[in-house]
Amino acid sequence: MAYPDDLLVSGERVVLHKHPHAKMLVVPVLVLLLVVAVCVFVAALVREQTWAPVAWIALAVVGVGLAVWLTLVPVIRWRTTHFVVTTRRVLVREGVLSRTGIDIPMSRINSVQFRHTALERVLGCGTLVIESASDEPLEFTDVPQVEKVHALLYQEVADDT
Structure with a gap:
């Protein structure tokens, strides 16, 4: 999905548009699988009870x-x-x-750094650190292909000066 052009100023164009790395979705997906498994297990346990339909509705509400x-x-x-x-x-x-x-305007960026752990290197993501002229460094975690983003951002900063 492209970034909305109406949010850009005249003469500005998008060079890169990313969402955080998909590793952020691993835990939510595992939680979904666990919730479904527990609900199915409990539904199977109560199926012989006279109040099973009420329990199933309650399980469905809680599960959803x-x-x-x-x-x-x-x-x-x-x-x-x-x-x-x-x-x-x-x-x-x-x-x-x-x-x-x-x-962060390109003209205000002093330095661009990245770091990633061994696991993040395997997954292809990391943390991007942007130091601007007046603020403390800003850290953006879970940036996909952080080394490429770093190189591209450095090139844009160099082209801006």
């Missing part, structure tokens, strides 16, 4: 509630988090109902 809260919400949060590099700035946008964002 947990699935929405522990799986759907993190997936939507992941999908609505944007890391965008344009020809003029770096933008980060997060949130669905209440949105937060930060814009």
Whole structure:
């Protein structure tokens, strides 16, 4: 999905648009599988009881509630988090109902660093650290292909000067 062009200023174009690494979705998916397994197990345990239909309805309500809260919400949060590099700035946008964002002009970026653990290297992600002229360094975790993003961002900063 491309970043909305109407949010860009005249002459600005998107160079890179990423969501956080998909590793953020591993735990929510495992939780979904666990919730389904527990609900099926408990439903099978109570099937011989006279109150089984009521228990099944209660299990369905609890199971759907947990699935929405522990799986759907993190997936939507992941999908609505944007890391965008344009020809003029770096933008980060997060949130669905209440949105937060930060814009860092290329001219204000002093240095760009990255780091990743051994596991993150295997998964192809890491942390990007951007040091701007007036603020403390900003860290963006779970950036996919962090080394490529670092190189691209460094090139954009060098082209801006």
